Amino acid sequence: MTTLAHRPSSASPRRVRRLKEIGLGYLLVLPALAIFAVFTFYPFVHNFKLAFYQTPPVPGLPAHYVGLHQVTQVLSSSSFLESLSTTFIFVALIVPISLIAGLALAVVAHRKLRGMSVYRMIFSSTVVSSVAVAAVVFGTLMNPIVGLLPWLGINPTPPLLENTTWALPSVALMTIWQFLGLSFIIMSAGLQSVPEEVLEAARIDGATAWTRFWRVTVPMLSPTIFFGVVVGTIFAFQSFGQIDILIGAQNAAYRHVDVLIYNIVNTLTQDNNPGAAAVMSIALFLITLVLTLLQLRFLERRVQYAD
């Protein structure tokens, strides 16, 4: 308790209390900050440093400063450019298919039918399945001897996952399956936000179910769809586990599934070239950053209907 006699100026006890509060605040976030510092901030900054240092191909020699030389060299290398184009193909396979499939499932599950909640749970369950487990399951399904797909007659030579044509689509298929759950959840949430009365108004105004979907539901879902595109793109850009498990560096089709993040890991672990890996990491970071900024910008601008 403060009394008038102890107050040299009226604001000071209040300021002391405020400082204490701020101090406590920092104390509480300190553990989280420490973890971030060690595992995120430091590697992030260190990564920029690595980009400017070249490691000699002979082990044991120290890395030396090369300035922007390594950056331009890596970014113009055929390895990086091919890897970038593989990544874009991979993303282009995954994002549209998983979003359209997610929307289709969401539309089906949006109906008020008995037992629909079970389907909702099933549809969204792929979100919680681990990449490793999913990859092993898909690897088994695609196995040329015991697999389901070969049993169904889909069995090219060389086998799916060693096939230079089919390896990337096969990995994409698994990734689509995995992103489908999140896509379904995003689209379901979007559908919930389309007011029932607006669709009823369209019914009375003479719109068929088809027109209602394309002229009312889809336009009103556009922020949701855009959000899905961004999240899906980032998700696809960061796919690593399934490629490592399904394909692996020993595989004949390895070069055809060499997406950016896989290239980064291999450059570091196989080629032992941290400098080049750092440059590509920064490139991946910038691509993700641009996507995120685009999304924030778009979501901010979206028109709010309700009061």
Next chain:
Amino acid sequence: MAQVTFDEVTKRYDGTLAVDRFNLSVTDGELLVLLGPSGCGKTTALRMVAGLEELTEGSISIGDDVVNDVDPKDRDVAMVFQSYALYPHLNVAKNIEFPLRQRGIEKRERERLVNDTAQMLGLGDTLARKPGQLSGGQRQRVALARAIVRNPKVFLMDEPLSNLDAALRVQTRADIVALQQRLGTTTLYVTHDQVEAMTMGHRIAVMSHGELQQVAAPQDLYVRPANTFVAGFLGSPGMNLMPGRLEAGEGPGPFVRVAGGVVPLPAPVAGSDPDVVLGVRPEGLRIARDGPVAATVTIVELLGAEAHVICSLEDGTRLVIRQDNAQPRPGQKETISVSVDPGSIHIFSASDGTRRDVPG
């Protein structure tokens, strides 16, 4: 233009009865108000005409056609929703144009109709704007414009004024009446607001618990309510209802004994059951030195142009007396005697609440 007929319409949702054997005919060109407290089934009745709800039993016809199995888009009705339900991604012009587009009307004709309708409703300068950029009143007019632009057989309006502020509501009320008069389109208008109902409706259908209570012109409804529900629901405050017992008298009519006194009736009452409910509007009661009923004042509400004296009979029955400013105000807890204007006496059955003062 067409009449709308409900024939024994019933709607049940998982066991709850929303609308119960509803019979009503809205004549061609009429503005009929469906009035009732929330949950009385009025909106369900309206939505069944629109085709947004299926009937459990009975039939609804528009014009000469039973529309039970007709898709909403083929019923040629237009609806204005309480939330307006505008298309948020389309601008005002496109919103108004939407129903025309669905009907395959050619572009030039669409533009002409949109412009004419927008002019009529004073939306001329808002055509390029999105609903999110409009005020509540403007959105409401866009919803109206979208409804009238295609000249439907029937307008359905579901509490279209309840999201507007009080001043705008009064003005829009008059605008809708004028518009309906000019277009002459059969209109079914749902509201829980009795002032809206009284001022707008050619006739009012009062609903309660899914059942139709009475259909009549506003003044008739007020003057001759068919039962205690209508009597108590209409009027602000509603009719005073006092349980009582009929007793034979020497005058032209019998007496009603209520808690706190005996009220003579001006005419005989139909039926033999002596248990009745005596109904008197607040303006039919006066504080008089020699009034037949004794009551205790609970509170006096001063409203400026008038005052409401709220008092209670000895059995706790609440009475409201409407006073003009010339009458002296009683004090709180004062015991007063109340006289009843013989012309404003209503008698209802105590068992089912129906009106009983009609001989025969």
